[in-house]
Amino acid sequence: MTEIEMYIDKFPNYVFYGIEVEHPLYYGEVNKTANKVIIYINTLQPEWRQLNTIVHETGHADFNMYGDDKRWSIKTMLAEKQAEYVAKHFVV
Numbered sequence: 001m002t003e004i005e006m007y008i009d010k011f012p013n014y015v016f017y018g019i020e021v022e023h024p025l026y027y028g029e030v031n032k033t034a035n036k037v038i039i040y041i042n043t044l045q046p047e048w049r050q051l052n053t054i055v056h057e058t059g060h061a062d063f064n065m066y067g068d069d070k071r072w073s074i075k076t077m078l079a080e081k082q083a084e085y086v087a088k089h090f091v092v
């Protein structure tokens with residue numbers, strides 16, 4: 001089992017997809033639908049970045065903190081701050 005799989009295993013309630021996006025600043029995203037949370041991880045990023053993305057995006061889901069579609073809105077910035085905080089304090 002890889003370290004990435006170990007992290008993903010911690011979140012059995014969420015569905016994870018590895019995707020390949022050739023953009024140096026695209027790490028992944030979380031998408032909440034009516035009955036499930038889907039998390040996309042850009043597998044072209046280095047492993048440490050993918051691990052950070054996993055805990056960042058699950059942080060959004062765990063605390064139900066999502067931004068809106070505007071990158072710099074108050075709602076989005078608050079959600080990003082919270083997810084960063086969670087990711088920083090996450091321990092496997």
Ligand SMILES: [Zn+2]
Nearest residue numbers: 056079080083
């Ligand atoms: Zn985020």
